[in-house]
Amino acid sequence: MDELKSLRGLMKEETFKGRGFTNKMRENILDEIHSKQPKSFSLPKKPIFAPIMSVLFFAACFSIFVYFGGTQLGIFGSNASAPLYEASDRPEVLGREFKYITKVPFEVKNVSTKTGDGPTGSRQVITLMGPEKQTIRISFQLLEPGTDTTLSQDPVKVGSSQGSYTESEDALKVSMLTWIEGDAMYDMTYMPARSGVTLSKDEMIKLAESFR
Known part of the structure; x- marks a missing residue:
């Protein structure tokens, strides 16, 4: 110039x-x-595509970290409105006087049975376990006539039957439901283990109402 x-x-x-x-x-x-006039001088524009992609990538990573971290700590509940699986293989040790669960919130990988003593006599305990060690444990017991069947926890209805519900207060929530149908008392406990999937009261009742 x-x-x-x-x-x-x-x-x-x-x-x-x-x-x-x-x-x-x-x-x-x-x-x-x-x-001939001098051309105006301008700095090349900085590319904006790369910074935008960096911000989006960071935001996505942060969201995933918060979600999974919160699930492990119990901050976020992974609701088990997950698909219900069939559990129609009724254990042979279970008497015909009892109904048996037909819907569970995980794919059953293992079933074990045990006979023990309950408050009013012998009882059968059946444990169903899923792929991430999530567990449903159900006890089946016949009640003697005149047995006090007062249920002291949160009262609920399982179909037309009386029941009660309670859950643990720690981060890894354990849900428990007890109900009585005729002379049979059922006690069902759900433990999420490392699946992170917890069950609400309504979901536990839905499982109980699947007994056939």
């Missing part, structure tokens, strides 16, 4: 004298020199 300014200053009338330039040539040269 400095060279062009200097050249303009030199191109006076006397520059062309004795040089063999015609008037027409002189006018064309002067017009060409004086018509």
Whole structure:
């Protein structure tokens, strides 16, 4: 740009004298020199695509971290409105006087049975376990006539039967439901283990109402 300014200053009338330039040539040269204006200088624009993608990636990673961290700490409940699976393989040790669960909130990988003593006699305990060690443990017991069946926890209805519900207060919530149908008392406990899927009172009642 400095060279062009200097050249303009030199191109006076006397520059062309004795040089063999015609008037027409002189006018064309002067017009060409004086018509050249310096182009405006602008910095190249910074690309904005990469910073935007970086921000979106960070936000996605942070959201995933918060969700899974919160689930492990019990801050967020993973609601078990998950698909219900069939549990129709009734253990042979279970008497015909009892109903048996037909819907569970996980795919059953293992079933174990145990006979023990209950408050009013012997009882059968059946444990169903899922792929992440989530567990449903159900005890089945026949009640003797005249047995006090007062249920002291949160009263609920399982179909037309009386029952009670309670749950633990720690981060990994354990849900417990007891109900009585005729002479049979059922006690069902759900433990989420490392699945992070907890069950609400209504969901426990839904499982109990699947007994057939």
